[in-house]
Amino acid sequence: MSIGVKICGITEPASLETAIEYGADWIGFVFFPRSPRFLTPAQGADLSIRMPTNGPARVGLFVKAQDSDIQAALDEVPLDILQIYDTPSRAAEIRNRFGLPVWLAYGVSTRSDLPAYSDLDGLLIEARPQIDALRPGGNGQSFDWHLTQNWHPPAPWMLAGGLTPENVSQAIAISGAQAVDVSSGVETTPGVKSAEKIRTFIQNARSTCARSKS
Numbered sequence: 001m002s003i004g005v006k007i008c009g010i011t012e013p014a015s016l017e018t019a020i021e022y023g024a025d026w027i028g029f030v031f032f033p034r035s036p037r038f039l040t041p042a043q044g045a046d047l048s049i050r051m052p053t054n055g056p057a058r059v060g061l062f063v064k065a066q067d068s069d070i071q072a073a074l075d076e077v078p079l080d081i082l083q084i085y086d087t088p089s090r091a092a093e094i095r096n097r098f099g100l101p102v103w104l105a106y107g108v109s110t111r112s113d114l115p116a117y118s119d120l121d122g123l124l125i126e127a128r129p130q131i132d133a134l135r136p137g138g139n140g141q142s143f144d145w146h147l148t149q150n151w152h153p154p155a156p157w158m159l160a161g162g163l164t165p166e167n168v169s170q171a172i173a174i175s176g177a178q179a180v181d182v183s184s185g186v187e188t189t190p191g192v193k194s195a196e197k198i199r200t201f202i203q204n205a206r207s208t209c210a211r212s213k214s
């Protein structure tokens, strides 16, 4: 089975085109003002219209967002999926309110941080942010990929945090992830993606087989 790849934090057309050309499954638009990848709804719309009908899905990323913030983005960008940094109950509320699939992010540092139950559509499993982190993700921080071995995920999940073209194969092999998400690992500086890194990341992820779970 092919490994799913999400390229998150796209801010300009050139990197969007590269991600599409090399077959990314999901493109992430960050609607979190404190991110160097922040897009206004209008900027998101300008990128979104460049995406082909049968291309990658559009994922909108929101951190502790109000309904009005999500609605403002949806008014301009036809998002397919909402990636949420908040509590499970708030994530379920958002799914009910907007009727779209919701992926909830979990910051993990120990096995007990991995969710045993979820009624959501997807889980982002990434490193628990440092206490003084400016944002809950997009920090280039990884966790011990062995933690997800023999975990019984309650929903489809994606590995994120600190992934790079150089380590993505090893991360997949160790963690057993069937899908991966990257933002800062394919950048030259915060918010500026590298076409070469996007290309290599996708190719390296796709050439790896996740270990079967036992």
Ligand SMILES: O=C(O)c1ccccc1N[C@@H]1O[C@H](COP(=O)(O)O)[C@@H](O)[C@H]1O
Binding pocket: 008, 009, 028, 030, 032, 035, 036, 037, 061, 063, 085, 124, 126, 135, 136, 137, 138, 139, 140, 141, 160, 161, 162, 163, 181, 182, 183, 184, 185
């Ligand atoms: O990318 C951001 O700026 C961001 C801001 C707030 C929350 C999450 C964010 N990004 C997500 O974080 C993970 C890991 O990113 P990285 O590859 O370590 O930089 C990923 O899911 C991004 O979508």
